[in-house]
Amino acid sequence: MNRFGALLVLALSWAALGVVSTAPATAATILRRASAVEPESLDPHKSGGGFEQLIETDLFEGLTTYDAASKAIPGVASRWDVSPDGLIWTFHLRQDAKWSDGTPVTADDFVAGFQRLVDPATASPSAEMFEVLSGAGPIIAGTEKKLSALGVTALDPLTLRLTLDHPMALLPDLLATAVAVPINRAALAKYGDQWTRPGNMVSNGPYVLTAWAPQSEVVLKRNAEFHDAKSVAFDEVHWVVVEDDQTALKRYRAGELDISRVPAGEFDWAKRTIPTQLHVAPQFAVVFLSLNMRQEPLASNLKLRTALSMAIDREVLSDKVEPAGEIAAYSFVADGVEGYTPQTLKFKGMSETDRLAAARKLFDESGAGKAGPLKLSVIYQTDRDKKRLLLAVAAMWKECCGVELTLINREWQVFLSNRRQRDFQISFDQIAGSYADPYDMLSGFISTAGELNDAGYANPAFDALLAKSSVTVDAAARSQLLGQAERLLLDDGAVIPLNFPVYRAVVNPRIKGWAENPLNLTPTRFLSE
Numbered sequence: 001m002n003r004f005g006a007l008l009v010l011a012l013s014w015a016a017l018g019v020v021s022t023a024p025a026t027a028a029t030i031l032r033r034a035s036a037v038e039p040e041s042l043d044p045h046k047s048g049g050g051f052e053q054l055i056e057t058d059l060f061e062g063l064t065t066y067d068a069a070s071k072a073i074p075g076v077a078s079r080w081d082v083s084p085d086g087l088i089w090t091f092h093l094r095q096d097a098k099w100s101d102g103t104p105v106t107a108d109d110f111v112a113g114f115q116r117l118v119d120p121a122t123a124s125p126s127a128e129m130f131e132v133l134s135g136a137g138p139i140i141a142g143t144e145k146k147l148s149a150l151g152v153t154a155l156d157p158l159t160l161r162l163t164l165d166h167p168m169a170l171l172p173d174l175l176a177t178a179v180a181v182p183i184n185r186a187a188l189a190k191y192g193d194q195w196t197r198p199g200n201m202v203s204n205g206p207y208v209l210t211a212w213a214p215q216s217e218v219v220l221k222r223n224a225e226f227h228d229a230k231s232v233a234f235d236e237v238h239w240v241v242v243e244d245d246q247t248a249l250k251r252y253r254a255g256e257l258d259i260s261r262v263p264a265g266e267f268d269w270a271k272r273t274i275p276t277q278l279h280v281a282p283q284f285a286v287v288f289l290s291l292n293m294r295q296e297p298l299a300s301n302l303k304l305r306t307a308l309s310m311a312i313d314r315e316v317l318s319d320k321v322e323p324a325g326e327i328a329a330y331s332f333v334a335d336g337v338e339g340y341t342p343q344t345l346k347f348k349g350m351s352e353t354d355r356l357a358a359a360r361k362l363f364d365e366s367g368a369g370k371a372g373p374l375k376l377s378v379i380y381q382t383d384r385d386k387k388r389l390l391l392a393v394a395a396m397w398k399e400c401c402g403v404e405l406t407l408i409n410r411e412w413q414v415f416l417s418n419r420r421q422r423d424f425q426i427s428f429d430q431i432a433g434s435y436a437d438p439y440d441m442l443s444g445f446i447s448t449a450g451e452l453n454d455a456g457y458a459n460p461a462f463d464a465l466l467a468k469s470s471v472t473v474d475a476a477a478r479s480q481l482l483g484q485a486e487r488l489l490l491d492d493g494a495v496i497p498l499n500f501p502v503y504r505a506v507v508n509p510r511i512k513g514w515a516e517n518p519l520n521l522t523p524t525r526f527l528s529e
Helices: 003-016 050-059 107-118 136-141 171-175 185-196 245-253 264-273 302-310 314-321 352-366 384-401 412-420 438-445 460-470 475-492
Strands: 030-035 064-066 072-074 077-082 088-093 152-156 159-163 207-213 217-222 236-241 259-261 278-282 285-291 375-381 404-410 426-432 495-500 502-507
Touching: 030 050, 030 245, 050 207, 050 217, 050 236, 064 171, 072 077, 072 171, 107 136, 107 152, 107 159, 107 185, 245 259, 245 264, 245 384, 264 384, 264 502, 302 352, 302 384, 302 495, 314 384, 314 495, 352 384, 375 384, 375 412, 384 404, 384 426, 404 412, 412 426, 438 460, 438 475, 460 475, 475 495
Parallel strands: 030 236, 030 259, 375 404, 375 426
Antiparallel strands: 064 072, 077 088, 088 159, 152 159, 207 217, 217 236, 259 502, 278 502, 285 426, 285 495
């Protein structure tokens, strides 16, 4: 056992014995937050899960950052200028931005960060998010070998210029994600792949990494060198790994967590018992089934894919199986984006009788059940709520079409690996927007999106619509193009949307500053007692 594990065991032993601290009033203030997964990595350029990015937001700061309401605000850059054609953005870095070792954060650190992000050697699952940068596409594809061809230039230590292939008004939102951060070149050079370990990591955000006990917790300590350290209230934040929502709520009720998720089955209890501690917010996200478009029997059988989608009663899923605020999803992009009208599955509005009859007819025409009951499998991240939802889907498929669905639960890291390698038939999936724009929800299905496109979906018409939307400045025309792309994705049946989720959290009454937001992102730096 390493020293961090020993300290953790000792701390948990004290808690189990009910030992009450007699520390003075000046003892460190600690916030304990639940992490739904054991982090795959805390390397912002290599981790692909949204859960890891919650922790990385505490550790790193980009040119912009998110406030408590998930709005993009100045980060390391105090201000920026945009050329009249929208292609050149000049960021002016604050003079007091420092790494946790006290050295200055410079424009060259951002150049190194962006180049590392798009470098094929990094194999970042998020590289395609930044294809808007001039030269990024060829570098990611491997046809351009010079990283210096990327449109990111340090004009001087405190001035950074980004050159884009096309205008992007939402660039500040994109830059606020945990992916677009600088890299401490000295730490990377010294420690290589081990630079993210406690004692090795040099970060520039409000916190620094001090301990990481696998499958237990990640401990962060306030970064004294952070430019706004005086406003960071908590001395430490402990991201406690609790994969099961039911267990997380129990630990919250026992006083072991200050912030926890609420499972769907306990939503009514929370509303009745602790309504002032309950926080519910609709998310800019979609829960769906991802169908492997590179593997039979689903890849070449549109009638089968459509029948499976039609056989699902989404209202039953949202109103009875998971009655905790979720909204039945007949589109892929959630409602609420100004100027955008989500497309809908063509069978929306059909009566249950007509819908099921049409599903059976398509299934029979697909030929998938001619040799006996069709057997399919679905992988999902270990979680009781997800299992309950999938069991309901399995029952619907069985009753309508005789399909036998096997549920395969996976720990987070194995689940991610299976998805990236397309080692599945069906995957229980969720996409949460990094910023509130339809492009962010749809771009993961571009044929060149690499690991982001775990369904292996490829439609040249879809790719062309997304590409055209990227260079379209007129907002109405751009929304129309994105709508056409969503229409194709739904009609091709590569995804089966199930519901639009809500985030259900309970927050200790002593915690101030919690703000509901559609991105489910509340950085610790904005919380206090």
